[in-house]
Structures are given as C-alpha cells and as structure tokens.
Amino acid sequence: MSDARRRRxxxxxxxxxxxxxxxxxxxxxxLLLAPLLPDFTTKLIGTGDVTANVSDLWHAREAxxxxxxxxxxxxxxxxxxSRCLPTPKAR
Amino acid sequence: xxxxxxxxxxxxxxxxAYNGALIIGFTLTGWCxxxxxxxxxxxxxxxxxxxxVYTLTPMHLMAVNSHLTKVFLGAIPLxxxxxxxxxxxxxxxxxxxxxxxxxxxALLQSAEQWVYGLVGCGLMAVYALALGAKWxxxxxxxxxxxxxxxxxxxxxxGAILLITGPxxxxxxxxxxxxxxxxxxxxxxTQHQPDLLQFLAPYRFGWPFYGGRFxxxxxxxxxxxxxxxxxxxxxxxxxxxVSLAFVRRQVGVWLFLLLMSSxxxxxxxLRIGGTSVSLGxxxxxxxxxxxxxxxxxxxxxxxxGRFMLLGMVGLAAASAxxxxxxxxxxxxxxxxxxxxxxxxxxxxxxxTQFPQLAIxxxxxxxxxIAADPEIYGVLDLxxxxxxxVDYASSHITFSSYAQLxxxxxxxxxxxxxxxxxYDPHPIFARFISENNLNAEPIQQDMRVNGEPVSRxxxxxxxxxxxxxxxxxxxxxxxxxxxxQPGSWGEEAARALVADVFKDRAPVADDAxxxxxxxxxxxxxxxxxxxxxxxxxxxxxxxxxxxxxxxATFQVHAAQPQMAVLELTANSIMARDxxxxxxxxxxxxxxxxxxxxxxxxxxLNEPVRLPVALVxxxxxxxxxxxxxxxxxxxxxxxxxxxxxxxxxxxxQPGEIEDIAGMLPVAGAEQIAAFGTGWYPPxxxxxxxxxxxxxxxxxxxxxxxxxxxxxxGTPLALHVAESPDGKxxxxxxxxxxxxxxxxxxxxxxxxxxxAPISVxxxxxxxxxALDAGNFRPVDVQPETGDGRVLSFALADLAIQ
Numbered sequence: 056m057s058d059a060r061r062r063r064x065x066x067x068x069x070x071x072x073x074x075x076x077x078x079x080x081x082x083x084x085x086l087l088l089a090p091l092l093p094d095f096t097t098k099l100i101g102t103g104d105v106t107a108n109v110s111d112l113w114h115a116r117e118a119x120x121x122x123x124x125x126x127x128x129x130x131x132x133x134x135x136x137s138r139c140l141p142t143p144k145a146r
Numbered sequence: 147x148x149x150x151x152x153x154x155x156x157x158x159x160x161x162x163a164y165n166g167a168l169i170i171g172f173t174l175t176g177w178c179x180x181x182x183x184x185x186x187x188x189x190x191x192x193x194x195x196x197x198x199v200y201t202l203t204p205m206h207l208m209a210v211n212s213h214l215t216k217v218f219l220g221a222i223p224l225x226x227x228x229x230x231x232x233x234x235x236x237x238x239x240x241x242x243x244x245x246x247x248x249x250x251x252a253l254l255q256s257a258e259q260w261v262y263g264l265v266g267c268g269l270m271a272v273y274a275l276a277l278g279a280k281w282x283x284x285x286x287x288x289x290x291x292x293x294x295x296x297x298x299x300x301x302x303x304g305a306i307l308l309i310t311g312p313x314x315x316x317x318x319x320x321x322x323x324x325x326x327x328x329x330x331x332x333x334x335t336q337h338q339p340d341l342l343q344f345l346a347p348y349r350f351g352w353p354f355y356g357g358r359f360x361x362x363x364x365x366x367x368x369x370x371x372x373x374x375x376x377x378x379x380x381x382x383x384x385x386x387v388s389l390a391f392v393r394r395q396v397g398v399w400l401f402l403l404l405m406s407s408x409x410x411x412x413x414x415l416r417i418g419g420t421s422v423s424l425g426x427x428x429x430x431x432x433x434x435x436x437x438x439x440x441x442x443x444x445x446x447x448x449x450g451r452f453m454l455l456g457m458v459g460l461a462a463a464s465a466x467x468x469x470x471x472x473x474x475x476x477x478x479x480x481x482x483x484x485x486x487x488x489x490x491x492x493x494x495x496x497t498q499f500p501q502l503a504i505x506x507x508x509x510x511x512x513x514i515a516a517d518p519e520i521y522g523v524l525d526l527x528x529x530x531x532x533x534v535d536y537a538s539s540h541i542t543f544s545s546y547a548q549l550x551x552x553x554x555x556x557x558x559x560x561x562x563x564x565x566x567y568d569p570h571p572i573f574a575r576f577i578s579e580n581n582l583n584a585e586p587i588q589q590d591m592r593v594n595g596e597p598v599s600r601x602x603x604x605x606x607x608x609x610x611x612x613x614x615x616x617x618x619x620x621x622x623x624x625x626x627x628x629q630p631g632s633w634g635e636e637a638a639r640a641l642v643a644d645v646f647k648d649r650a651p652v653a654d655d656a657x658x659x660x661x662x663x664x665x666x667x668x669x670x671x672x673x674x675x676x677x678x679x680x681x682x683x684x685x686x687x688x689x690x691x692x693x694x695x696a697t698f699q700v701h702a703a704q705p706q707m708a709v710l711e712l713t714a715n716s717i718m719a720r721d722x723x724x725x726x727x728x729x730x731x732x733x734x735x736x737x738x739x740x741x742x743x744x745x746x747x748l749n750e751p752v753r754l755p756v757a758l759v760x761x762x763x764x765x766x767x768x769x770x771x772x773x774x775x776x777x778x779x780x781x782x783x784x785x786x787x788x789x790x791x792x793x794x795x796q797p798g799e800i801e802d803i804a805g806m807l808p809v810a811g812a813e814q815i816a817a818f819g820t821g822w823y824p825p826x827x828x829x830x831x832x833x834x835x836x837x838x839x840x841x842x843x844x845x846x847x848x849x850x851x852x853x854x855x856g857t858p859l860a861l862h863v864a865e866s867p868d869g870k871x872x873x874x875x876x877x878x879x880x881x882x883x884x885x886x887x888x889x890x891x892x893x894x895x896x897x898a899p900i901s902v903x904x905x906x907x908x909x910x911x912a913l914d915a916g917n918f919r920p921v922d923v924q925p926e927t928g929d930g931r932v933l934s935f936a937l938a939d940l941a942i943q
Contacts, residue, residue, distance in 0.1 A: 080176035084169050096162040102500040103212035107562035109164040110548035115149020
C-alpha cells in the first residue's frame with residue numbers, strides 16, 4: 056500500500072470512526088444536559104457529592120501545575136480527608 | 147482522568163471545569179464503547195447504537211447527579227477491546243501494552259473501575275480458555291491453542307502488573323499509613339440491588355414509564371443511584387436476538403453480562419426486599435461476598451456498580467443483535483434501527499438533572515489567598531444540623547470548606563470522602579457524627595471530679611497544628627443545607643465563646659466571623675480530658691461508648707503521674723454480639739512507656755496510674771475479656787459505655803496505687819510501675835517486694851544519663867529451702883540501652899547507669915533467678931504472692 060493510500064485510509068478512519076462519532080456522542084451529551092447549559096459557568100450539574108468532586112478537580116489542576124503534590128504528605132500535621140489529593144498545604 | 151478533562155475549562159471557573167469534565171467524560175464513554183463495537187464487526191451505525199446503550203446505562207445517567215467517578219467509563223470497554231485483541235490478533239504484544247494502559251486509565255479514574263476492567267479481562271480469559279478454538283480462531287487450535295492463549299494472557303498480566311502495579315502498591319501503602327478506614331464492605335447490604343431492579347426502571351425513563359414503578363421500588367430498594375441496574379428491555383431483546391443469530395460472537399459478551407449481574411447482586415440474593423435463604427439457614431453468600439473477601443478488595447461497598455462492566459456486555463450483545471436484524475431485513479433497516487434507538491431512549495432518558503450554585507466565599511478567604519505562608523483554617527460549624535443524615539454529616543458538609551479552599555489554598559480540617567479517618571486525626575473530640583451536643587461541658591469527662599469542656603485547650607491544639615484562624619460561617623437563606631437558626635450555628639458560637647471568650651474577631655462580614663489563633667504557653671494549660679469519638683455515626687444517644695482501643699485526649703501543664711478512674715455501666719463485644727460482667731482494662735500513657743492493667747466490673751470505678759507530659763497527649767484504654775481463652779475470640783476488643791472518666795491529679799492520689807521514687811533532678815519524676823507490692827517497713831526506711839520483671843516509670847525533660855541505686859533486702863534463689871539467698875544477678879534495662887547485668891548481694895547497696903530519653907521511660911528490673919511463691923516452699927507462711935526480690939533505698943540520681 057502506498058503512503059498516500061495509507062494516509063487516506065487513516066484520514067478516513069480518523070474522520071468516520073474518530074471525529075464523527077465523537078461529535079455524535081458530544082451532541083447526545085449536550086442534548087441530555089441542554090436545560091442546564093445556560094448555567095455552564097455558574098452552577099454545578101448535579102448535587103450532593105459534586106461539591107467534593109469539584110474540589111478534587113481543583114487538586115488535580117494544582118498538581119498538574121506543580122503547585123501541590125499528587126499524594127498526601129504522610130507527615131502532614133494539617134490533616135484533611137479530601138479524596139484523591141488530600142490537602143497539601145501542610146506545615 | 148476527570149481532573150485532566152477539566153483542565154481546559156478552568157479559565158471559566160470551577161463550575162465550568164466541573165461541567166466540562168462531565169461533558170467530556172460522558173462523550174468519551176459512548177465513543178469508547180463505539181470503538182469496541184467496531185472491533186466486533188459492527189458497522190458504524192450499529193457501533194453507535196452500542197455507544198448509545200452504554201451511555202444511557204441507568205447507573206451512568208445517575209452518576210450525573212453526584213458521582214463524577216462514574217461519568218467517564220470509557221476505560222472499561224477499551225481494556226476489554228485491547229485484551230480481546232491480545233488474545234486474537236497476530237501480534238499480541240502491542241495489545242497487551244494497550245490493555246495495561248487502558249487499565250491504567252481506569253485506575254486513574256477510580257480504583258473500582260480498575261477492578262471492573264480487570265474482572266472483565268479475567269472473565270474473558272476464562273471464556274476463551276473454556277471455548278478455545280471455537281471463539282479465538284485463528285490463534286487457538288485445540289489444546290495447543292489453549293497454551294498459546296495462556297501465553298498471551300501471561301503477557302497481558304505482565305504488562306498490567308508492570309504498568310498499574312506500582313500505582314496500586316502506592317495506593318495500598320498510602321491508605322494503610324494514612325489511618326483511613328478503608329474496609330467498608332459491610333455497607334454493601336445498604337447498597338445492594340434487588341433482583342427485580344434488573345427488570346424494571348426505578349426513578350428514570352420518563353417517556354415510557356412516567357415513574358410508575360417508583361412507589362413499588364421505594365418500599366424495598368436500596369440507595370437509588372447505587373442500585374440503578376435496570377437492563378433495558380430493548381437492549382435485552384436485541385441481546386436475545388443475537389443469541390439466536392450470532393451465538394458464537396455474542397457468547398463472551400453475554401457471559402460478561404451474566405457474571406457481572408451475579409456480582410452486582412451483592413453479598414446475598416435479594417428479591418422483593420428479602421434476602422433469599424435455603425430453609426431455615428441464613429441467606430446464602432453470593433459471589434460478591436467471595437470476591438470482596440480477597441485481600442485488598444474489602445474497599446468495595448457498592449455491588450451494583452459491577453453493572454458498569456456488565457452493561458458493556460449488554461451493549462455489545464445488543465449491537466450484535468441489531469446488526470444481525472439489519473442484515474436479515476436490509477429493506478427495513480431504518481425502521482428497525484429507529485425502533486431500537488427510540489426504545490433505548492424511551493426506557494432510560496432521564497428527567498432533568500439537578501444543579502447546585504457554588505456558595506459565595508467570605509472576603510477574608512480572598513484576602514488570605516495572597517498570603518504565601520502555609521497554615522490551616524478551621525471552618526465552623528462542624529455540621530449544620532444536630533440530626534445526622536447525608537446533608538448534615540460532618541463529612542459531606544465539609545465539602546463546602548473544600549469549595550472555599552479552592553479560593554484560599556490553605557489547609558483545612560476536613561473533607562468529603564467515603565473512606566474516613568476514624569477517629570478524626572486531630573479534632574476528634576468535636577469533629578464526629580456522634581457529637582450531638584452543642585454544650586461544651588461534657589458531664590462524663592472529669593478532672594478531679596469536675597466535668598470539663600470538650601474544647602478545653604483547643605487553641606493550644608490549633609496553634610500546635612499550625613492553624614491560624616477559626617472561621618465561623620454565618621448561615622444563609624439560600625445555602626443548600628446551612629440555614630439560619632440551625633443547630634450548627636449554635637454549636638459553633640458555643641465553641642467560639644468557650645475558646646476565645648471575649649476576644650474580638652479579626653474579621654466579620656455578611657458571610658463569616660474570623661478569630662485569630664494565638665498559642666498559649668504550655669505551663670498555663672488547664673488539665674483536661676476529652677473522648678476522641680469515632681467519626682462515623684455510631685447511633686447512640688445516651689451514654690457515650692469507648693470502642694477499644696478507645697482514645698482520650700489529655701492536656702496537662704506539666705509532666706506528672708495521675709490516676710485515671712473509669713466507671714463503665716456496660717461492656718459488650720464491639721459488634722454488640724456479646725455482653726460481659728467483668729473484663730480487663732489496659733491503660734497506655736506516657737507515649738507508650740506506661741502500660742497498666744486492672745480488672746473492671748460494671749458500675750465499679752477502676753483506678754489506673756497514668757503518666758502525663760506537658761501539653762497535649764493521647765491516653766488509650768483497651769478493654770478485653772477477663773478470660774481471653776473463654777471468649778472464643780483471640781485478642782477480642784470490647785466496647786464500654788462510659789458513666790465517667792475522671793482524671794485525678796491531686797497529690798496523694800497516685801501514692802495510693804503506685805508510689806513515687808526520690809529523684810535528684812528537680813524536673814525529673816520517677817514512680818513505681820507494675821510488679822511492685824505496697825511498701826513495708828518503718829517510716830524511716832521503706833522497702834518493697836517486687837516480681838520479675840518490675841517496672842519503674844521515669845520522666846526526664848531531656849535525654850540524660852542517670853544512676854539508679856538500691857539495697858537488696860531479699861533475693862530469690864531457687865536452690866534455697868526457703869526460696870531466698872544471699873546473691874543474685876539483677877538485669878536493668880531501658881528502651882534506650884541494652885540490659886545491664888549487675889551482681890547483687892543482700893545488704894550491699896548497688897548502683898547502675900541508665901540512659902533515658904526525653905519524656906516518659908520504662909525501666910525494668912529483673913532477677914535472673916525469676917519468681918517464687920513462699921507458700922510453695924514454706925506452706926506454713928500461707929503467702930501466695932509471686933515474689934522475686936525486695937529492695938530498699940531505691941533512688942534515681
């Protein structure tokens with residue numbers, strides 16, 4: 056198979072098995088959540104545990120940015136119970 | 147994984163980040179299932195149907211309500227896709243690697259998804275080995291083929307071990323060392339689905355059902371978001387079609403569905419709210435109980451989530467069935483497809499999801515966000531309501547402090563997790579579901595007979611643990627759970643009044659009042675004691691229970707010996723299965739150097755010597771059966787209902803049950819520990835009998851070499867007719883040095899060096915000849931004591 060044909064085949068897969076179904080499932084998701092999307096930047100979708108979940112995402116962001124450790128320091132004196140990435144601001 | 151999905155959305159704030167992660171996770175879940183279906187030979191439309199079925203899995207939809215960990219499920223179908231290719235493709239190595247990477251993605255999303263992926267691969271392996279060439283051609287052919295399969299499985303297992311193993315080991319190590327209670331499998335009975343819930347929808351699927359099954363399920367179903375295991379009638383019908391037309395391809399997926407459903411049923415088989423048993427026997431155990439009895443798997447408490455794996459099987463099987471129908475009736479393809487899609491949508495399309503506005507953050511928190519220093523803030527109230535339920539649990543309520551933490555970036559005292567510290571590592575005296583009393587004074591915890599506050603010396607602990615501010619949040623009308631007039635506000639104000647007295651706050655606005663923490667001098671501490679309560683709700687309202695090993699926080703202004711007087715009105719097994727009239731209580735204090743035991747009976751005060759240091763410390767009381775061999779449970783720990791715990795510190799109290807030794811240093815303390823009998827002799831020259839080993843408790847403010855001396859008045863010699871002789875060898879040991887062997891003679895004063903560290907030390911004296919009972923060698927004495935040596939003039943210099 057020539058390089059050009061191989062590239063065309065991959066592009067074909069990328070579009071039809073990659074982008075197209077991704078767009079379809081994104082559309083399905085947006086349809087499911089449509090009534091809530093106007094509040095996308097102001098309200099959390101869900102209730103209950105979401106307050107803790109968003110905090111976990113924040114810890115993950117801080118860890119990715121190198122501002123916090125990925126795991127709890129075990130000699131921490133300021134303890135927390137936060138899931139995944141316990142409070143890193145320990146003495 | 148969700149944390150990574152959220153990253154591009156952070157510039158629009160935390161709500162956008164969360165919602166964005168949710169949307170990406172949801173989208174990728176459908177797409178990953180689509181990819182798996184494509185590798186099974188489904189065309190793009192049918193593969194899309196598989197993705198639709200998996201995306202609209204009830205438990206997945208329920209996750210939008212509150213469980214972000216279940217929103218992205220794509221790693222499960224991806225791991226199955228890759229593992230299947232490991233078994234059947236000509237080059238297995240890249241697919242073994244892909245399996246491991248998919249499982250790593252599952253692990254990064256949640257540990258239980260890793261388990262589901264692994265169980266899925268394991269089930270597929272079992273199926274492949276059982277069917278051999280019938281399923282896995284072209285690789286397998288007869289027994290030789292099974293061997294080839296086995297090699298590929300070992301290859302995949304090696305890759306999984308190599309890539310996910312280190313993280314698993316780290317997680318295990320971290321949880322074991324963090325003091326978190328991880329084994330919560332006992333809660334599975336609260337969350338296990340009923341068999342009937344697989345067959346009919348419960349609280350979703352409005353287009354067709356309009357909630358007509360809800361009232362019925364409400365009477366017996368468990369937690370609705372953990373028992374959302376409805377399979378969907380359309381998907382099941384198509385799976386049955388696949389069984390008729392493409393049995394060979396669909397077998398493994400139906401096997402996966404069947405086995406996952408069995409696991410999802412939980413520890414027992416529950417039908418119509420009743421666990422099924424055979425005859426009069428207790429309900430029989432289901433595979434979930436066997437699985438979670440394996441080492442390390444007792445963290446799983448939600449059996450219904452196994453359907454996150456099982457629905458991959460159903461989505462694949464239904465897609466294969468739909469594909470078969472479309473091939474059989476190509477002219478009716480659009481109609482068949484539309485009916486299938488509408489059927490799935492109608493069965494599971496949810497009613498509107500809830501929303502939550504993030505409460506505003508106090509201005510003070512925005513101010514300290516710019517402070518580069520590292521310290522903690524204590525958010526109050528501990529919880530909003532006196533009654534303990536989901537919304538007013540201190541664990542779930544502390545998630546609001548986590549929201550504020552996203553602004554100020556300082557340490558906080560709590561956080562919402564399902565696996566908690568029990569008790570809370572620092573503030574267990576008031577951060578507990580069992581603290582139902584806003585009143586600071588605890589009637590059952592006393593010092594010298596007077597009830598003490600549970601918040602006594604709290605400012606000292608705050609400062610010691612680098613907390614700089616106490617922030618009392620004001621209730622808000624529009625807050626989801628913390629409303630004006632709540633119990634939580636009353637309790638928080640009581641704490642502040644008790645700790646800060648008339649001190650003015652450093653900040654006060656519409657949202658919060660802030661108090662600054664200053665560190666009191668240790669010498670000014672008030673002697674206090676408080677029960678460190680278990681974090682999770684224990685359900686008692688009257689007497690508080692100590693659950694062995696029960697811990698008490700004690701503060702003292704200076705090091706000293708004291709007496710702990712415990713009165714218990716009930717002693718039971720920890721699971722309340724047994725009741726005890728008598729038991730043994732062991733007190734551990736002085737940093738573990740001072741351990742004393744005594745028998746305890748109901749409503750009879752028992753007095754135990756304890757050693758205190760200056761500052762804060764923990765004393766442990768452990769109650770065990772008086773006769774461990776009769777209890778039938780080795781090392782059984784008991785719980786005890788506390789009438790009172792009284793810490794008695796007045797001079798003279800300790801002399802009654804232990805006795806002090808003369809010491810040369812003004813700051814050193816020494817006391818007779820275990821193994822000594824009451825003093826005998828004249829007032830001018832006291833001496834004591836001792837057993838071997840006999841303990842001395844010595845306190846020193848700093849590490850120091852000391853000298854211990856004494857004069858033997860009696861020494862046990864085994865060969866002697868009366869059990870006593872002139873000479874012996876005394877071994878003197880401390881935790882800081884190996885034993886010193888000392889030849890000793892009656893009437894001759896000996897002395898020996900000992901090294902002690904700062905704090906309390908345990909020093910033991912042991913005679914090589916051991917112990918004897920006078921009554922055994924001279925029956926006429928009637929003296930049944932166990933004796934070894936008698937010493938006078940014992941002193942520490």
